[in-house]
Amino acid sequence: MLxxxxxxxxDVYADLVNLPVDAIGLDxxxxxxxxxxxxxxxxxxxxxxxxxxxGKNIWRNxxxxxxxxxxxxxxxxxxxxxxxxxxxxxxxxxxxxFEPAILNHFAFAVEKLDEIRxxxxxxxxxxxxxxxxxxxxxxxERVGENAELRARIAGLTDADxxxxxxxxxxxxxxxxxxxxxxxxxxxxxxxxxxxxVRAKRLAYRKGELSQxxxxxxxxxxxxxxxxxxxxxxxxVLVHGEFERNDMVxxxxxxxxxxxxxxxxxxNHTVCVELNHQSSGVM
Numbered sequence: 001m002l003x004x005x006x007x008x009x010x011d012v013y014a015d016l017v018n019l020p021v022d023a024i025g026l027d028x029x030x031x032x033x034x035x036x037x038x039x040x041x042x043x044x045x046x047x048x049x050x051x052x053x054x055g056k057n058i059w060r061n062x063x064x065x066x067x068x069x070x071x072x073x074x075x076x077x078x079x080x081x082x083x084x085x086x087x088x089x090x091x092x093x094x095x096x097x098f099e100p101a102i103l104n105h106f107a108f109a110v111e112k113l114d115e116i117r118x119x120x121x122x123x124x125x126x127x128x129x130x131x132x133x134x135x136x137x138x139x140x141e142r143v144g145e146n147a148e149l150r151a152r153i154a155g156l157t158d159a160d161x162x163x164x165x166x167x168x169x170x171x172x173x174x175x176x177x178x179x180x181x182x183x184x185x186x187x188x189x190x191x192x193x194x195x196x197v198r199a200k201r202l203a204y205r206k207g208e209l210s211q212x213x214x215x216x217x218x219x220x221x222x223x224x225x226x227x228x229x230x231x232x233x234x235x236v237l238v239h240g241e242f243e244r245n246d247m248v249x250x251x252x253x254x255x256x257x258x259x260x261x262x263x264x265x266x267n268h269t270v271c272v273e274l275n276h277q278s279s280g281v282m
Contacts (some may be wrong), residue, residue, distance in 0.1 A: 001025065005051065005084035008033040017043050025049035028069055029083035030056075038073055048075040051083035053115050058089055059142075060107045061115045063122065063134040070123060080116050080123075105142050186236035191225055197242050218243050 001023040002016065008031030009016055016024060026034050028051055042048055050073060052066045070078070092110035093103055107115060118134070121127030165173070174180075204214040221242045229237045244250050 001049070003049065005055075007031050008037060010037060013037045017041070017046070021046070023047035023049055023079070025051060025081060027051045027083045029054045031083075035069060035072060038075060042073075042075040044076050047077040047079055048073065049079045049081045050075075051081050052119065053080075053082045053112050055082035055084040055086050055112065056088045058106050058108060060105055060134070060137060061112070061119070062138050063115075063119060063131055064138070066119055067122060070119070080120050082112055082116065086112060104137055180235055184235035186234055187229075187238055190241035191238075193242070193245070197221065201245075 002019060002021045003025035004016070005025070005027050007027060009026070010033045024046055026038065026048065028034050031051075038048065050070065052070060053061050070080075086109040089112070090108040092108050093106050094110070096103055096106070098106075118127050118130040122131050200209060200214065200217050203209040204211075209217075222239045225240045225242075226237055241250075
């Protein structure tokens with residue numbers, strides 16, 4: 001079997017379908033041209049693995065939309081699958097504690113497998129209850145309007161899109177202030193989260209470590225790694241971001257409403273005020 005993902009294969013489709021393989025997997029989610037390519041012809045002696053359930057996001061599949069795509073596929077032998085590996089999503093929503101109005105909109109790896117089974121059953125004349133439940137879910141509003149945000153956007157002017165001082169002036173100021181070499185050295189991204197850092201964070205979140213103890217540990221760790229950067233003579237120092245999982249968690253903390261996904265031991269942040277205001281996934 002030959003599996004493709006993360007888009008369509010318009011540039012090599014003609015070659016792929018002629019390869020000596022029994023099956024070909026195609027992405028019907030991000031592959032904007034995939035359906036058009038298959039309509040142009042797919043070998044009768046090969047099985048098409050149709051990636052119809054999004055393997056990268058955490059949202060429920062809209063069965064009606066997916067079925068509409070599947071009905072147009074002329075291939076004789078079709079197996080339904082996800083658009084890519086499910087390693088990009090958490091394991092299961094069973095570990096989460098959101099209220100049903102929120103949780104019902106989520107589909108992690110286990111739930112996406114259920115969606116594939118549902119779609120296959122519906123295509124084979126079964127799964128009426130699953131289809132009805134899915135229609136009911138998508139009849140409800142997932143993302144409500146944030147009136148305050150809409151008002152702020154409406155009030156933007158051209159001045160809000162103009163950064164001052166101008167780049168050339170900023171550049172001169174920075175050169176004078178920092179006096180960096182032509183090719184300054186620094187790190188890209190956070191420093192690795194060591195086992196000790198993760199253990200301390202978990203202890204803090206469980207209430208086994210006080211705020212003062214946790215802050216003292218972070219300060220000590222940051223000092224240690226600042227000194228390391230100074231010792232090897234880096235030009236631009238970073239603090240390492242030891243106080244959070246990653247940049248994504250930091251972004252999530254700035255959302256108006258946030259909740260934490262357990263995600264098999266990892267705390268990631270999601271802005272989820274569904275049916276009320278804005279929503280987005282971090």
